[in-house]
Amino acid sequence: MGILQNVKNRLLYPAAYAYVSMQSDLNRLKSIGKKDKAVFAKPYQGEKILLIALFEKGEIRQDILHLLASAKRQGIYVLCVNTLKIGNPSQYDDVVDCYIEKYNFGRDFGSYQTGFNYLYKQGMAEQCPRLLMLNDSVFYSESKNCAFLKDMLESPVEALGGTENFEIEHHLGSFCIAFAGNVLRHPKLRKYWASYKCSDVRPLVIKRGEMALSKTLRSCVSSPENFRAHYDVAAASAYLRANPDVLNSIHALVREDVNPEFRSFSFGHVSEKVVAKYLHNSASLVGVNLEGTELEKLENLPVHYTASIEDYSRFIGASVIGGEHVGEALTESLRSEALYAFLDFFIKGSQVHQNGIFLHRIGLPFIKLDGLYRGAFSVRDVETIADDLSEEQASRFRRLMYARPFGRNTLFGWKRAAFERGLI
Numbered sequence: 001m002g003i004l005q006n007v008k009n010r011l012l013y014p015a016a017y018a019y020v021s022m023q024s025d026l027n028r029l030k031s032i033g034k035k036d037k038a039v040f041a042k043p044y045q046g047e048k049i050l051l052i053a054l055f056e057k058g059e060i061r062q063d064i065l066h067l068l069a070s071a072k073r074q075g076i077y078v079l080c081v082n083t084l085k086i087g088n089p090s091q092y093d094d095v096v097d098c099y100i101e102k103y104n105f106g107r108d109f110g111s112y113q114t115g116f117n118y119l120y121k122q123g124m125a126e127q128c129p130r131l132l133m134l135n136d137s138v139f140y141s142e143s144k145n146c147a148f149l150k151d152m153l154e155s156p157v158e159a160l161g162g163t164e165n166f167e168i169e170h171h172l173g174s175f176c177i178a179f180a181g182n183v184l185r186h187p188k189l190r191k192y193w194a195s196y197k198c199s200d201v202r203p204l205v206i207k208r209g210e211m212a213l214s215k216t217l218r219s220c221v222s223s224p225e226n227f228r229a230h231y232d233v234a235a236a237s238a239y240l241r242a243n244p245d246v247l248n249s250i251h252a253l254v255r256e257d258v259n260p261e262f263r264s265f266s267f268g269h270v271s272e273k274v275v276a277k278y279l280h281n282s283a284s285l286v287g288v289n290l291e292g293t294e295l296e297k298l299e300n301l302p303v304h305y306t307a308s309i310e311d312y313s314r315f316i317g318a319s320v321i322g323g324e325h326v327g328e329a330l331t332e333s334l335r336s337e338a339l340y341a342f343l344d345f346f347i348k349g350s351q352v353h354q355n356g357i358f359l360h361r362i363g364l365p366f367i368k369l370d371g372l373y374r375g376a377f378s379v380r381d382v383e384t385i386a387d388d389l390s391e392e393q394a395s396r397f398r399r400l401m402y403a404r405p406f407g408r409n410t411l412f413g414w415k416r417a418a419f420e421r422g423l424i
Contacts, residue, residue, distance in 0.1 A: 012417035017201075019414065020423050024200035027105045031198075034103040036081075036114050039089045041098040046127040047077040048153050049119070053111035053135040054082040055104075060092060062396060063140040067365075068095035070145040076132075076153065079118070081111040106198030108135045108174070109209035116193040125184050132178045138352070138366035139397050141389060148365045151230060152178045158226035159183055159217040162364060163351035171214035172229060173352055176366070179217075186220040202423055231359055233347045239362050240339055246361075247335060248309045250342055253358040256378040264354070265345040270338045271312070278333055309334045350376075357384050367397070373404040 050071045054060070060068075068078050077097050083104040086092070092099070102114050112133060119125045132152050152160060158180040161172030183189060192213065199205055214227075221227045229235075240247045250265070257264040306312040313331040346355055352368045353376035360367055367385055371377035382401045386394040407419040418424045 009417040009420045012414050013421050013423075016414040016418040016421075016423055020201055020418060027200055028198070031103045031105040036100055036102040036118070038118070039099045039101060040093065042093075044077055044097075044122070044124045044127070046129070047075055049077045049079060049124070049128050049131040050149075051079045051081070051112070051115040051119075051131060051133050053108045053115070053133075054080055055084055055108075055136055056082055056086060057084040058087050060086065061136065063142070063393065064136055065092070065095060066142045067134075067140040067145050067149075068092075070149055071095075074146070074149060074153070076149070079115055081115045081118075083111055105200060107200060107202070107205050107209075108137065109196065109205050109213075110198040111135070112174075112209075113193050113196050113198065119184075120190060120193070128184055129181045130178060131184050133174075133176070135175045137175050137370065138368050139400060141360065141365045141367070142393055143390070144360075144363055144365035148363060151363075152176070155230070156180075157228060157230075158221040159228075161229040162366070163231050163359065164229035165210075165350045165352075166347060167349050169211060171211050172217070172227075173350070174210040174213060175352075175368075177213075177217075180226075182222070183217065183220045188216055188220050192216045203421075206422075229351070231351065231362075231364055233343055236346050236355075236358070236362075237339070237343055240342070244335065247339060247342075249307070250309075250338060250358075251307070252384070253361055254342070254345075255354065255357060255376065256380045258378050263345065263348070265342045267306075267312070267338070269341045270334065273337050273341065274316075274334060277337075278330070309338055353377075357381060360385055360388060369400055370404060372401050373407050375406050375408060377401075 050068070052064070052068075054064070056064070068080075071078050072095050078095060079098040079100070080096050081100045081102060083102055085101060086099075089096075089099045089101075098118075100114060100118060102111065106113065112135075115133075116125075119128070119131075130153050132149070148162075152162070155178065157178075159172070160178040162176030163173045165171050165173055179189075197208060199208070218224075218227050240250070246253070251267050254266075255264040257266055306315055310331065313334050317330055346358075348354060351359065352364075352366075353371055353374065356367055356371060356377065368376075372379075372382055382398065386397055389397055407424075408416070411419045411424075415424065
């Protein structure tokens with residue numbers, strides 16, 4: 001971002017925040033007196049519950065319908081809270097048990113609040129053994145839904161997120177959290193939902209919603225081990241150690257490093273560490289520096305294409321003295337450094353944005369639909385994920401992703417300032 005643009009954004013931001021806040025306050029006034037409408041509700045018989053917040057108009061997206069169908073096949077009670085209107089809700093009664101429509105105020109946490117308060121009011125929370133909370137801000141992959149639902153709803157972890165987020169402070173991604181029955185019925189969680197104050201201002205929703213909910217859940221669980229993400233850094237480490245073929249070609253499963261605000265893993269980082277730690281020559285021992293004409297001689301050195309750890313190991317092995325004897329040790333060192341470097345990047349920021357390609361490959365069924373818009377994904381990243389989907393799903397996924405291009409390239413004026421600071 002240019003210096004002038006940065007200054008302009010800082011000057012416009014207070015006005016942008018005031019405008020967005022005013023819109024939220026006006027929407028709050030409009031919501032007064034508009035009651036939530038339970039369009040239909042089947043009897044509840046103590047099943048595990050899937051609560052999903054929707055923003056769907058006319059009809060429900062196909063990827064979501066497949067998710068709901070997967071849930072029903074596993075005997076899960078499906079409760080949907082929609083802030084828009086569907087033309088004929090009853091057409092979905094084979095995959096939805098309870099369908100509620102509410103006024104569009106409060107973003108996803110407004111819908112979550114409606115869903116939880118409904119569960120408490122109807123007495124469903126008293127019987128529920130486990131609940132999974134999801135929303136439609138992500139795209140659901142058909143091939144991975146069933147296993148993931150089973151993992152989340154059969155896990156003994158009392159508060160289990162799909163992914164975690166290390167921005168500002170550690171918290172679980174609110175688009176996917178599973179609650180054990182004892183947490184669902186905990187007085188502190190009941191109080192949280194009863195007192196939650198809705199807003200359309202994104203930073204406020206993140207603070208009051210996502211972060212405050214994680215704090216509440218930490219206080220509800222019986223031990224620290226019962227608050228974590230299913231796909232945390234430990235899970236990533238275990239998977240890569242058990243699947244060396246994936247680690248060998250890990251470069252293909254990381255984001256393209258095109259946005260300085262979302263730094264990604266690079267094989268270049270691994271290369272630098274390996275050279276510094278393991279590769280030496282006699283000139284370095286006596287402090288000889290290559291200058292002038294000596295550096296010019298390096299311009300004609302051959303360039304090698306390396307697409308994996310094994311490729312890079314063979315390249316280095318052929319370049320060092322005694323390479324035929326150090327090959328195995330060199331490859332192991334490269335594997336270790338690649339693993340450390342990847343995990344170091346994995347633990348930074350929002351997992352679902354930072355590591356979406358890798359997580360989807362190893363089993364996470366959802367991809368954040370704002371990935372391209374926020375600058376976390378590039379076109380290359382979108383296409384890489386699409387290649388992992390069925391042909392029909394890939395087409396739908398591309399349309400959804402490309403409908404929201406990078407905000408920095410498409411927004412101007414106050415909207416650009418609001419985007420830069422996460423207001424919109």
